[in-house]
Each structure stands twice: as C-alpha cells, then as structure tokens.
Amino acid sequence: MKSARDLPSEHYTFEAIGEGIAFGRARPEGTGLSNTGVVxxxxxxxxxxxxxxxxxxxxxHKASELLTHxxxxxxxxxxxxxxxxxxxxxxxxxxxxxxxxxxxxxxEKRAELTTELTPDKLEAxxxxxxxxxxxxxxxxxRRPYDAVLRINRAVLAEAxxxxxxxxxxxxxxxxxxxxxxxxxxxxxxxxxxxxxxLLFLEQDRILFAGDLVVAENHPNLTSGDPAHWLVVLDRxxxxxxxxxxxxxxxxxxxxTVAAMRDYLTTVLELASQTGDPKMPSQYRSWAEPDQFTGNxxxxxxxxxxxxxxxxxxx
Ligand SMILES: [Zn+2]
Numbered sequence: 001m002k003s004a005r006d007l008p009s010e011h012y013t014f015e016a017i018g019e020g021i022a023f024g025r026a027r028p029e030g031t032g033l034s035n036t037g038v039v040x041x042x043x044x045x046x047x048x049x050x051x052x053x054x055x056x057x058x059x060x061h062k063a064s065e066l067l068t069h070x071x072x073x074x075x076x077x078x079x080x081x082x083x084x085x086x087x088x089x090x091x092x093x094x095x096x097x098x099x100x101x102x103x104x105x106x107x108e109k110r111a112e113l114t115t116e117l118t119p120d121k122l123e124a125x126x127x128x129x130x131x132x133x134x135x136x137x138x139x140x141x142r143r144p145y146d147a148v149l150r151i152n153r154a155v156l157a158e159a160x161x162x163x164x165x166x167x168x169x170x171x172x173x174x175x176x177x178x179x180x181x182x183x184x185x186x187x188x189x190x191x192x193x194x195x196x197x198l199l200f201l202e203q204d205r206i207l208f209a210g211d212l213v214v215a216e217n218h219p220n221l222t223s224g225d226p227a228h229w230l231v232v233l234d235r236x237x238x239x240x241x242x243x244x245x246x247x248x249x250x251x252x253x254x255x256t257v258a259a260m261r262d263y264l265t266t267v268l269e270l271a272s273q274t275g276d277p278k279m280p281s282q283y284r285s286w287a288e289p290d291q292f293t294g295n296x297x298x299x300x301x302x303x304x305x306x307x308x309x310x311x312x313x314x
Pocket of ligand 1: 079081192211220
C-alpha cells in the first residue's frame, strides 16, 4: 500500500490503519461529508460507502487504485442516507452490497429522493436556506447555514450528471465476503436506520460502523430506533473491535461506542421528561449540535404510548 501522502486529498484524508486497510476521513471543507474506507481483500478491493458527491467519490475510486493497484471490485453501502450512497454510480459496474431492508427502503424512497435531487428542487432549497440565513438575527444563528449551503450547492453543481444508483446485491443478516482476508457484513437490526450494515475484519479487529458509531458528532437519531440502537451497541462491543471506522469524525474505538451509549441514554432520558430539553455541556463541542433538539423530539414520538409508530418519518 502506498503512503497516505501520495493520495488525493481535497475531500478526504486517507490513513493506513492496517496492512491493506485505509480509513478515509471526510475533510470538513470537502464535499464527501461521510467517512469512507478501502480494504484490500486479497484478490479484490472493497470500498465502504461512496460519499455525497461525484467529485469526492472520484477521489475514493482513485484511492482504491493507488492503494491496492486495482479499481474497486465491490462496494458496500452502510445505510440509505445520501451522504453514504450518492457516489454509487461510479462503482456500479461491480456489485454494491447493502442489507435487504436498506434496499427495500431505497426502493420505497426512490421517487421522492429523485425529486429531491432535481436541479429545480435543489435551487428552491438553496433559496429557502438563503432566506432563513438572512432572517437569522445573530451571527451564531446564521453560521450553520454556511455549511448547509456549501453542500447543497456542491450537489446542485452535479445534479444533471448525477444518477441515483441503488445497491445491487442484498444480504439478510450476515455475509462472509470472498477473499483471503476474513471480512464479514453484518446487520443487527434497527439503530441509526432500520438496518445498518457493518463490515468486520476479524483478524484485523477493525470494524466499519457507518453512522452507528460517530465520533465528536451528534448522531442522527431520526431514521431508526434509538432504544434498539443500544442493543446494537452491545452487539458491536461483543465483536471486540480495536479500531472503529466511524461514519463521521475521527477514527474510533470501544471508548467511542461508550460515548455513543451515554448520548443515546441521555437523549432517551430527556425524552421521557417534559419541558424543553437542555443540551448537557459535554455535547456542546460536538459537531452538528442542531441535531440534538430533533433527536429528543423523535425519541419522544417513539416513547409515546399510542397507535402504531411510523416506520420511517426521517
Ligand atoms: Zn446516516
């Protein structure tokens, strides 16, 4: 594997975290948005998550070639959120794996997501964000819109080229991938979304966790089951990984899983109380603080003892 210095780095910083294993951390100023990874499986090369834009996805593709001397031969989508799948079209000549439920959700949402990604809709969204930004009364209120606008404009710039590409190959609960390296896809049910896929490299004790484990970032709780997410974290701990490729933020470990557990427990506790939730001080420095209020509100809808719950209001 080449050194990380040789790699393209507008959207990602790549770091070798094992022999033939690279962690791609999304740069805050790039347009990839979510973390990624490249794994040499022996006679094939795996890419984990394909980022939000085609230009960042091209960088992942190039990293695969530079690091393993072959283009990606299989790709994995950890879940259906767009910042993990929009680069798929560059990898679609080979299988793109996702859990069965993730593919079902994407089929259910395909028409809606396709509309969301049309130039007209993206332009309208941008105009609305610009309006909200200028209506904000403080600098602190205006600031979060800078990143939102930058990302939306990056997607708009590629909208005519972009083709929402769904994963092609499903697995149900567990799938051992072919190759010399012991690499297994797993899903433990609803957590961040209704079905998130993990990649576990058993001998290397490295886990690719998607957004089930994020570091120094507020997780997004509004597409899955926050209470069952705690059960999923138990299963993750049971794998005894030493290093965890997070969905957002720096490389993680079991300590990062413990921090996720504390966060989820705190949100569930606040959701069971009435009144405006106050963000505990330890989470104020985490990225995406705007998620917090929505996370508590969503957890409240899950706790409410009434009728059938919506399957996916996010
Ligand atoms: Zn996500």
